[in-house]
Amino acid sequence: MAVDITDQNFINGLIEQERRAQRPRGRWLVVPILVLTIAYLTPFYYLFVTIFKTSAEYAQKGVLELPASLAPFADNVVQAWTIAHLGQAGLNSLSYAVIGGAIAVAFAAAAAFGMTRLNLIGANGWFMLIFTGTLFPFQMYLVPLLFGYQRLGLINSWLGMLLVYVAICIPFPLLVLRNSFSGITREVDEAARIEGASEWRVFISMIVPNAKGPLIALFLLQFTFIWNDLLFSSILANGIEVRSIMVALQSLQGTYSTIGPNVVITATLISSIPTVLLFVVLRKYFMAGLQLGNK
Amino acid sequence: MATVTLRNIIKIYGEFVAIKGVDIDIEDGTFVVLVGPSGCGKSTLLRMIAGLETISHGELKIGGTLVNDLPSRDRGIAMVFQSYALYPHMSVADNLGFGLKISGVSKSEIERRRGDAATMLGLDPYMDRRPSQLSGGQRQRVAIGRAMVRQPEVFLFDEPLSNLDAKLRNQTRIEIKRLQRQLGATVVFVTHDQVEAMTLADKIVVLQDGLVAQVGSPLEVFERPKNQFVAGFMGAPSMNFIDAVVGPNNTIEAGGISLPVPADRFDLPAPGTSVTLGVRPEDIVPEGHGTRPELGADFTAPVNFAEMLGNESLLFADLGGTEMVARMQQPRPIEPDQKIGFRIDGRRVHVFDKNSQMSLLR
Ligand SMILES: Nc1ncnc2c1ncn2[C@@H]1O[C@H](COP(=O)(O)OP(=O)(O)OP(=O)(O)O)[C@@H](O)[C@H]1O
Numbered sequence A: 001m002a003v004d005i006t007d008q009n010f011i012n013g014l015i016e017q018e019r020r021a022q023r024p025r026g027r028w029l030v031v032p033i034l035v036l037t038i039a040y041l042t043p044f045y046y047l048f049v050t051i052f053k054t055s056a057e058y059a060q061k062g063v064l065e066l067p068a069s070l071a072p073f074a075d076n077v078v079q080a081w082t083i084a085h086l087g088q089a090g091l092n093s094l095s096y097a098v099i100g101g102a103i104a105v106a107f108a109a110a111a112a113f114g115m116t117r118l119n120l121i122g123a124n125g126w127f128m129l130i131f132t133g134t135l136f137p138f139q140m141y142l143v144p145l146l147f148g149y150q151r152l153g154l155i156n157s158w159l160g161m162l163l164v165y166v167a168i169c170i171p172f173p174l175l176v177l178r179n180s181f182s183g184i185t186r187e188v189d190e191a192a193r194i195e196g197a198s199e200w201r202v203f204i205s206m207i208v209p210n211a212k213g214p215l216i217a218l219f220l221l222q223f224t225f226i227w228n229d230l231l232f233s234s235i236l237a238n239g240i241e242v243r244s245i246m247v248a249l250q251s252l253q254g255t256y257s258t259i260g261p262n263v264v265i266t267a268t269l270i271s272s273i274p275t276v277l278l279f280v281v282l283r284k285y286f287m288a289g290l291q292l293g294n295k
Numbered sequence B: 001m002a003t004v005t006l007r008n009i010i011k012i013y014g015e016f017v018a019i020k021g022v023d024i025d026i027e028d029g030t031f032v033v034l035v036g037p038s039g040c041g042k043s044t045l046l047r048m049i050a051g052l053e054t055i056s057h058g059e060l061k062i063g064g065t066l067v068n069d070l071p072s073r074d075r076g077i078a079m080v081f082q083s084y085a086l087y088p089h090m091s092v093a094d095n096l097g098f099g100l101k102i103s104g105v106s107k108s109e110i111e112r113r114r115g116d117a118a119t120m121l122g123l124d125p126y127m128d129r130r131p132s133q134l135s136g137g138q139r140q141r142v143a144i145g146r147a148m149v150r151q152p153e154v155f156l157f158d159e160p161l162s163n164l165d166a167k168l169r170n171q172t173r174i175e176i177k178r179l180q181r182q183l184g185a186t187v188v189f190v191t192h193d194q195v196e197a198m199t200l201a202d203k204i205v206v207l208q209d210g211l212v213a214q215v216g217s218p219l220e221v222f223e224r225p226k227n228q229f230v231a232g233f234m235g236a237p238s239m240n241f242i243d244a245v246v247g248p249n250n251t252i253e254a255g256g257i258s259l260p261v262p263a264d265r266f267d268l269p270a271p272g273t274s275v276t277l278g279v280r281p282e283d284i285v286p287e288g289h290g291t292r293p294e295l296g297a298d299f300t301a302p303v304n305f306a307e308m309l310g311n312e313s314l315l316f317a318d319l320g321g322t323e324m325v326a327r328m329q330q331p332r333p334i335e336p337d338q339k340i341g342f343r344i345d346g347r348r349v350h351v352f353d354k355n356s357q358m359s360l361l362r
């Protein structure tokens, strides 16, 4: 017997059946998701109640209790800004993160181009050399670096910090870009070469635009790493004119007795603004991840 | 436009000899097709002309100048890749203009040439689109346009039609041919499709295993194949081959029949010598279909299998233990195992030496 597709009840039954099959699975996951969400949001809640408390209020009330008014926030900001010299430190870190991140990604891109396109002698050797550096903990070369910097007079200098950050931030982008670049079909650069493009032209006009997503995402990652770095900056650059924002934050905590956690927390909030902003602005590239493509 | 000359060209990949000494002369303004089975070295040869592969040995001249060591960009060539290799991040307009722009051609001149190419290829509506927003056929035309605007001495095509569906392929094939006539261009075109080769070429170069098997006009290559490989490669369905023996008085004996052949067609060895007989499917004529060949031999055999193609049928029938394909014009339904009379056209068959596989055509 043939099926009767004019029978609306029958069709409705099928529609319902399909819909049931399409429904997202794992409803039992709701409970663990809720628990995790609460656990995840608690520190944020703490942050938001704390920045609106005065030091005295913070000392009296329970840590999760609501503040009396929103007014103390402005004072907290002013205190954090002036005591820790956040303005200077923020500017320092911004310059390290923007310039260091950009130079590192640019170098990594150039190296990746050389390794994937130029048939350079010992390309794999270079890659291994650059990459094995990341196998060891930073602490391992911190001490020799410190002595070296002291000899060279790079300690406590802007240039010294920039150099360290550039060097540290090359290997990971190189690893990613080497893959990205090999994913761009060779025929595209062959076509460009036939049309008269030099190697430099191929790099700038063909490879870079086609790897825009990964390049931007990698820059964002390196920016965040440099911005959040405490290890190198606390050891190599403590001076107030060159110290990074994380060192400035640390200095606040060092004088714990006089400055309340409400100010410290406010300072951390301020210090996280640039990375969050950058992520929001560039999230399109970040979501696309380290994939190639240009949409 | 220019001539292209290849002399004793050899290409070695690692320890593998991919091209084994190739000579080809391409005259100014001719359409040359390199054809051969997969892996015979067509792309390699084309990429050597383009300067994308080094030349291990031999001389390559374009327009009379030795270009072995000249970089691609100075060879005056343009290439259309199988994958089109359009610049994915650029609009169609920029794809067409890139090469001119980087070689410092003036803006107005770029506009003019780009406009001409776009109009000629019907690309005007798509100038602002990215390659990913185009159909396969449109991408194909952009790739051709990109080659055209540079006004190269020589166009190189590497299987540019293989990604298109059958209908578009036929259409584009005709367009390419028309374009080449219009521009008077020298074209080297690679394909493994013998129909493409036959229809496009002024001159076909059949490659076999890194060597030139035969060079000639399409008709020449089809009618007078130099060896069994070329005979089998050109023509679809393939030529039938059957073991045979030279008989007395200009006859060939194969599969129990004695086939008379014209006295002046072959240099036949002494009677009794083993040879290979080659017969194209259209030269095995089913009784009552098409014109009955004057000179020939009849055989009757049950049809093992019939393949209906609409305007014709392919019949598979045994001749002395070898399955032969025959072409039936204006087909009628055939029952399995139905016995049918065939007549082989003795004036059109080919005979090959058993050992060297060379044709014995005179
Ligand atoms: N880069 C390479 N390294 C080593 N061997 C290669 C390389 N490129 C091609 N070959 C080999 O050379 C031979 C010819 O290759 P080529 O690409 O020219 O074949 P083709 O005739 O274009 O085949 P197709 O019709 O499949 O494209 C093949 O056997 C192939 O395996």
Ligand SMILES: [Mg+2]
Pocket: B042, B043, B044
């Ligand atoms: Mg090929």
